[in-house]
Amino acid sequence: MSTLTLESLKAGSRLEKILARGEFSVTAELGPPKSADTSLIAAKAKLLAGNIDAANITDNQTAIVRMSSIGAGLLAMREGIEPIIQITCRDRNRIAIQSDVLGAFALGVRNILCLTGDHQKFGNHPTSKNVFDMDSVQLIQMLACMRDQKKFACGEEIRNSKKAPVVEPRILIGGAENPFGDPLEFRAIRVAKKVAAGVDFIQTQCIYDMDRFEEFMRLVRARGLHEKVKILAGVTPLKSAGMAKYMRDSVAGLTVPDSIIQRLEKAADKAAEGIRICIEQIEKLREIPGVAGVHIMAIEWEEKVAEIVKGAGLLPRPQVE
Amino acid sequence: MLTGYSKVLILGCGTCVTVCMAGGEKEVGILASTLRLANRKEGRSVAIDEATIERQCDREFFDTVRDRISNADAVLSMACGVGVQFLAEVFPDTIVLPGLDTKFYGATVGQGVWAERCSGCGSCVIADFGGICPVTRCSKGLLNGPCGGSQNGKCEVDPKGTDCGWQLIYDRMKKLGQLSKLETVTPLKDWSTTRFGGPGTIVKEDALP
Amino acid sequence: MRARSAAARITVLLCENSAWKASAELPADSALRGVDFVKIPCSGRVDAGLLLSLLEHGSAGVLAVGCPKDDCTFLRGNYRAEKRVSATRAILREAGLDEGLVRLSFVSAMDAHRLRESVLDFKRYLDDNSSS
Numbered sequence: 001m002s003t004l005t006l007e008s009l010k011a012g013s014r015l016e017k018i019l020a021r022g023e024f025s026v027t028a029e030l031g032p033p034k035s036a037d038t039s040l041i042a043a044k045a046k047l048l049a050g051n052i053d054a055a056n057i058t059d060n061q062t063a064i065v066r067m068s069s070i071g072a073g074l075l076a077m078r079e080g081i082e083p084i085i086q087i088t089c090r091d092r093n094r095i096a097i098q099s100d101v102l103g104a105f106a107l108g109v110r111n112i113l114c115l116t117g118d119h120q121k122f123g124n125h126p127t128s129k130n131v132f133d134m135d136s137v138q139l140i141q142m143l144a145c146m147r148d149q150k151k152f153a154c155g156e157e158i159r160n161s162k163k164a165p166v167v168e169p170r171i172l173i174g175g176a177e178n179p180f181g182d183p184l185e186f187r188a189i190r191v192a193k194k195v196a197a198g199v200d201f202i203q204t205q206c207i208y209d210m211d212r213f214e215e216f217m218r219l220v221r222a223r224g225l226h227e228k229v230k231i232l233a234g235v236t237p238l239k240s241a242g243m244a245k246y247m248r249d250s251v252a253g254l255t256v257p258d259s260i261i262q263r264l265e266k267a268a269d270k271a272a273e274g275i276r277i278c279i280e281q282i283e284k285l286r287e288i289p290g291v292a293g294v295h296i297m298a299i300e301w302e303e304k305v306a307e308i309v310k311g312a313g314l315l316p317r318p319q320v321e
Numbered sequence: 322m323l324t325g326y327s328k329v330l331i332l333g334c335g336t337c338v339t340v341c342m343a344g345g346e347k348e349v350g351i352l353a354s355t356l357r358l359a360n361r362k363e364g365r366s367v368a369i370d371e372a373t374i375e376r377q378c379d380r381e382f383f384d385t386v387r388d389r390i391s392n393a394d395a396v397l398s399m400a401c402g403v404g405v406q407f408l409a410e411v412f413p414d415t416i417v418l419p420g421l422d423t424k425f426y427g428a429t430v431g432q433g434v435w436a437e438r439c440s441g442c443g444s445c446v447i448a449d450f451g452g453i454c455p456v457t458r459c460s461k462g463l464l465n466g467p468c469g470g471s472q473n474g475k476c477e478v479d480p481k482g483t484d485c486g487w488q489l490i491y492d493r494m495k496k497l498g499q500l501s502k503l504e505t506v507t508p509l510k511d512w513s514t515t516r517f518g519g520p521g522t523i524v525k526e527d528a529l530p
Numbered sequence: 531m532r533a534r535s536a537a538a539r540i541t542v543l544l545c546e547n548s549a550w551k552a553s554a555e556l557p558a559d560s561a562l563r564g565v566d567f568v569k570i571p572c573s574g575r576v577d578a579g580l581l582l583s584l585l586e587h588g589s590a591g592v593l594a595v596g597c598p599k600d601d602c603t604f605l606r607g608n609y610r611a612e613k614r615v616s617a618t619r620a621i622l623r624e625a626g627l628d629e630g631l632v633r634l635s636f637v638s639a640m641d642a643h644r645l646r647e648s649v650l651d652f653k654r655y656l657d658d659n660s661s662s
Contacts, residue, residue: 090461094509116468119460119478130461137465138509153509178469183491186467189504193465197506205469347579351621354582359625 003228004200010147011172013110014082015054017320018293019201019230024286025293026314027084027203027232028305030055032072034064041072044302045079051306052081053317054111056203056295059086063123070104077108084174085109088117093133094142094153101143102158105169113174113203114139136175137190137197143173144198173198178205179216180255188219195228202229203295206236208247209255210284217288226290233285236297237278237304241265275304279311286312322418323356323395327366330393331356331420332386332408333373334400341435344399344421346373352399352420377404383411390415401426443514443521449502451493456510458486464507467491538590540565540656542649545573547603548639549595555642565649573597573634574607578618581632591631591656593649598636608636630655 004010004020018025028048033040048055057073060066073083085104087097101112116136120128134142142153150158150168159166175194179187191202207213213233220226238244238256241264248256260277267273278296285291294312298305309315323329331349339345353371360367370389375382377400383390390396390408395416398405402423409417425437440457446464447454456462460478467487470477474488494500512518542565544550550569556562566589570576573596584592594615596608611634619629633655635648 116461116463119470121478132461132463133512134509135461135463135465135468137506141506141508176469181467181469182471182473182485182488183467186491186503189500190465190467192504193506196504351578351582354579354586355621355625355627357586358582358622358627362627 004230010200011110011170013054013172014320015084015111016172016200018053018318021318022292023318024314025054025230025232026052026296026309026317027293028052028055028296028298028302029058030072030076030081030083030302031058031061032067032069034066036067038075041067041075042079045076045081047302048305049080050317051309051315052296053293054082054084056084056086056113059088059115059117060091060123061086061118063090063118063120063125065124070100070107070109073104073109074107082111083109084111084113086113086115087139088115089132089134089136089139090117090120090130093131097139098142098146098152101146101169101171105171109171111172111174112143113176114143114199115176137193140173140175140194140199141197143169143171147171147173148198172200174201174203175199176204177202179207179213180205180209184212184216185219187216188223188225191220191225191229192223195225199229201232201292203232204234205254206234206247206297207281207285208244208260209257210281212255213285214288217290221290226292230292231290232293232295233288233291234295234297235278235281235285236299237301237308238264238274239301240270240274243274275307275311278308282308282312282314323367323397326394326416328368328370328392328394329356330370330372330386330389330396332377332390332396332398332400333371334377334398334404335373335375336378337426338399338401338404338421339373341429342433344401349373349399352397373399378407380407380411383408441515441521442510442512443518444511446507446510449507450490451497451499453486453490453493455486455490458484458489460486463487464510538564538588538660540649540653541584541589541592542567542652543570543573543576543592543594544568545596545608546571548597548601549637549645551639552637552642552645556646559646561650561653562646565653570594572602572604572607573611573636574602574604576611576634577614578621581615581618582621585631590660591633591652593652594632594634595645595648596634596636598638601638628659630659 004016006020009016030044057069059069069085073085076083114136120126120130145151146168147170150166152158157166158168177187177191241261244256244261244264247254264270264273282294285294296305296308331353333346333349334344349371353369356369372386372389374386390412395418397418397420398408399420405417405419427435427437430436437457442456455464455466459466460476467485471485471488474485476483476485494503544553544567546569553567573594576594581592594611596611602608615632615634618632622629633652637644
């Protein structure tokens with residue numbers, strides 16, 4: 001069972017230390033480029049550095065081919081960003097994923113987020129074959145097994161030979177949950193399964209419907225899960241009423257209350273209002289027992305992350321040694 | 322696919338594909354008539370023969386059409402992919418062509434509607450999921466679902482048509498009072514019993530000659 | 531545009547509960563020469579197999595005539611006929627043939643005039659589009 005303490009760190013990442021100290025953590029998202037051009041990563045990293053504790057490096061998000069999350073994550077590290085490498089089950093089997101985890105750890109990666117992955121139908125190669133050798137819960141279990149039991153999924157020890165030392169990848173394991181997916185009651189059960197599988201932190205889908213999220217958190221607390229896993233609530237600042245409506249109508253598992261849409265419609269400066277709403281949301285989320293941090297997914301709007309974090313009173317970010 | 326053949330036998334199958342109205346006697350007749358009309362219009366001289374046998378996945382049933390198969394330049398089999406290949410296996414010197422795109426092996430869920438129910442994975446997990454197979458019914462085959470794309474009982478891959486397999490599992494297990502079973506983490510599946518472990522063969526010793 | 535050969539006849543399939551009765555009232559009429567009227571128990575009897583086989587065996591075109599919608603003796607026979615005729619037209623289209631070679635219309639037992647119009651209209655279509 002997973003509780004983070006400073007005395008016995010699992011991976012020793014900055015994110016782990018901040019979560020273990022019980023400080024409200026801030027993560028953001030850094031989407032890799034759709035080409036081999038690295039300048040985009042440097043530019044995005046510059047906007048995020050110092051304002052967040054770690055950044056998720058997405059893994060071919062929405063099944064659109066991008067630079068690999070490990071490759072882009074290493075480039076982000078060079079720019080002073082601690083990466084949370086996302087790994088989905090869509091494109092790789094247990095052999096490829098374990099091998100990538102060894103490689104990523106060897107290169108300095110300390111946080112990995114385990115995801116099922118969007119169906120290839122939504123991406124730019126809809127005629128491809130998917131893998132799904134496992135699901136996100138099993139992926140969490142596999143990484144926990146590698147770290148804590150020092151064994152591969154097949155049961156073999158992680159060492160080069162019988163005489164060689166065991167060198168296991170020590171990774172902080174993340175998972176995701178969509179509090180707005182159906183069935184609601186099962187969403188907390190799914191968090192429980194991820195906790196049982198060995199997850200250390202959970203990032204949620206972006207939250208607009210505060211009532212439903214509070215209901216979700218009530219179910220989570222009823223099971224005592226908030227004491228076993230650090231939950232980072234997801235937020236996405238809205239640029240316009242149009243974007244809010246799009247999120248409401250086109251993104252599976254998202255509800256955007258009318259009150260938010262109306263506020264954006266009435267506002268003279270829509271973008272400023274969107275940022276204000278986002279800051280208010282973070283303030284509300286901080287009040288909910290069991291919320292250990294916030295995950296800011298500013299879609300193609302990374303330049304606003306600093307403003308949001310500052311506005312929410314979360315600067316400066318804590319230092320770790 | 323049929324270009325260049327002057328004597329074509331369209332061979333239907335009297336079992337599964339007849340029941341699902343895809344490759345039985347009736348569909349053979351429709352295809353044969355259509356081809357003859359099209360050939361006539363294009364001025365092609367092709368002899369289209371038609372026949373339907375009981376099954377194309379058992380050797381014995383080919384006996385009644387052996388001569389007609391030998392006489393044809395090519396046989397267009399209206400059986401599932403299994404029948405097409407077995408026909409080719411039984412008649413190694415005959416050109417065999419597939420008449421159908423075999424999509425899955427399913428059940429008749431309503432008049433004129435068929436849906437996939439089993440992937441033939443070789444190690445059945447249905448007992449753990451309220452009689453519903455997550456490997457087949459979930460678009461991602463998740464054993465610890467549902468994913469975030471489950472909305473209003475539907476799968477985001479096809480929100481109008483396909484049910485979320487995991488919503489079905491959840492509802493049914495709730496009804497059966499077995500919801501607590503879903504709280505256990507289902508470990509990695511052994512896929513070696515599936516097609517990924519190589520083509521399957523089953524030998525029943527007591528049935529051997 | 532060429533005239534149909536004298537041998538190619540048009541087949542009209544008539545539901546015995548309506549169109550067949552209407553056909554009994556048709557006056558002797560040279561315009562209807564070359565048309566074979568065939569009694570069927572219900573327009574729902576029509577399907578792709580039957581229609582294509584008639585075309586294959588020499589019909590220039592096949593017109594099925596059923597009872598008016600919602601007035602089928604077998605309740606939904608004419609709705610079935612509608613779906614099946616449209617499925618047959620799709621097959622013809624896919625095979626590069628003229629989908630207009632099969633057609634469905636609906637008349638009541640009392641409507642000999644409408645039946646005649648319907649047959650003549652189909653005949654005109656075939657005359658105009660005949661390719662052989």
